[in-house]
Amino acid sequence: MIRSDVLKTLIPLISDQLVVTNIGLPSQEMHLLDDQPSNFYMLGTMGLASSIGLGLALAQDKKVIAIDGDGSVLMNFGTLPTIANNPAPNFILLIIDNGSYGSTGDQTTYTGMKTSLAEVARACGCDIVIECSAQDTKSVVETALAGDKMTIIISKCESGNIKVPVIEMDPVVIKDRFMKAVNA
Amino acid sequence: MSVNDVIMQAMRENSIDFVTTVPCKQLAGVIEKIEQSEDIRHVPANREDEGMGLCAGAYMGGARPAIIMQNTAIGVTINALATLIQFYRMPLPMLISYRGEVGEPVACQVEMAVHTKALLNQLNIPTYHFHQPEDAAETSAILSHCFMARKPVALLMDATFWKGA
Numbered sequence: 001m002i003r004s005d006v007l008k009t010l011i012p013l014i015s016d017q018l019v020v021t022n023i024g025l026p027s028q029e030m031h032l033l034d035d036q037p038s039n040f041y042m043l044g045t046m047g048l049a050s051s052i053g054l055g056l057a058l059a060q061d062k063k064v065i066a067i068d069g070d071g072s073v074l075m076n077f078g079t080l081p082t083i084a085n086n087p088a089p090n091f092i093l094l095i096i097d098n099g100s101y102g103s104t105g106d107q108t109t110y111t112g113m114k115t116s117l118a119e120v121a122r123a124c125g126c127d128i129v130i131e132c133s134a135q136d137t138k139s140v141v142e143t144a145l146a147g148d149k150m151t152i153i154i155s156k157c158e159s160g161n162i163k164v165p166v167i168e169m170d171p172v173v174i175k176d177r178f179m180k181a182v183n184a
Numbered sequence: 185m186s187v188n189d190v191i192m193q194a195m196r197e198n199s200i201d202f203v204t205t206v207p208c209k210q211l212a213g214v215i216e217k218i219e220q221s222e223d224i225r226h227v228p229a230n231r232e233d234e235g236m237g238l239c240a241g242a243y244m245g246g247a248r249p250a251i252i253m254q255n256t257a258i259g260v261t262i263n264a265l266a267t268l269i270q271f272y273r274m275p276l277p278m279l280i281s282y283r284g285e286v287g288e289p290v291a292c293q294v295e296m297a298v299h300t301k302a303l304l305n306q307l308n309i310p311t312y313h314f315h316q317p318e319d320a321a322e323t324s325a326i327l328s329h330c331f332m333a334r335k336p337v338a339l340l341m342d343a344t345f346w347k348g349a
Contacts, residue, residue: 055241
């Protein structure tokens with residue numbers, strides 16, 4: 001299974017949840033597969049999906065799922081200690097870890113080599129860290145959504161991409177409808 | 185009243201309830217007051233672009249955020265400012281310790297000080313330079329202006345200003 005396969009399995013679970021999606025293909029795939037006002041698509045700013053997700057979770061009570069990538073977490077490693085030390089029970093960080101920079105041509109990341117994001121997250125102090133297969137991701141996310149503990153999920157999947165169009169929606173529209181979904 | 189207290193009062197007048205910080209010696213007093221306050225959530229960040237992500241999320245969650253940082257951070261936050269805060273049109277008050285101005289003991293700080301206003305100007309970020317302690321009285325109006333305009337706004341507070349701390 002590649003990232004878009006994992007996202008497809010998640011849609012019944014997260015369609016009506018607040019979702020922050022990482023720059024590039026993760027945002028474009030979610031936009032193509034299941035565009036919702038409750039999705040916040042990042043059009044730039046690689047690395048900050050987990051930070052936006054945490055800030056959003058700390059500021060209000062609804063569940064927040066940030067769908068991040070291994071390359072982006074590697075770029076913003078400082079996010080993990082911040083998440084660990086400012087836990088939001090309504091926050092789920094789902095890192096789709098395909099060991100590659102999918103949006104830029106599948107160049108290998110260090111998690112595709114020796115680095116374990118699960119071990120890094122645990123070392124940073126995150127209490128609930130679950131590494132799972134692509135196939136098991138849906139059930140792990142379902143359990144996390146049903147609970148009330150901040151959960152970091154690392155979904156190990158294969159590298160590869162489907163063809164998706166860029167998002168042409170205006171960023172202010174994305175933000176405006178997302179904020180209305182937060183308040184709904 | 186010390187400038188730290190004036191800044192805290194201005195934040196309260198503007199209902200600021202979420203502050204992320206990366207420390208600077210000049211900011212130590214105000215950061216301590218934020219940490220001790222019950223009405224402001226303090227989330228220390230490891231890098232200022234991470235802090236801007238936290239503020240963007242908090243804003244969309246209904247909070248009134250601010251970031252407190254040193255001017256060296258302008259060097260690491262240009263992408264976050266342009267592609268997140270400005271592109272999505274979000275308010276972000278930046279309370280900035282303006283290192284490298286007159287009174288600065290560390291020569292290296294001057295190297296970013298000479299670029300600070302030019303970079304903020306290049307980014308079309310409204311910028312206010314506090315030099316005298318009494319300049320702090322403008323803080324509240326500037327914060328209000330920032331949320332009205334939904335733009336990042338920079339308050340540069342130099343060494344002479346912090347003598348009022």
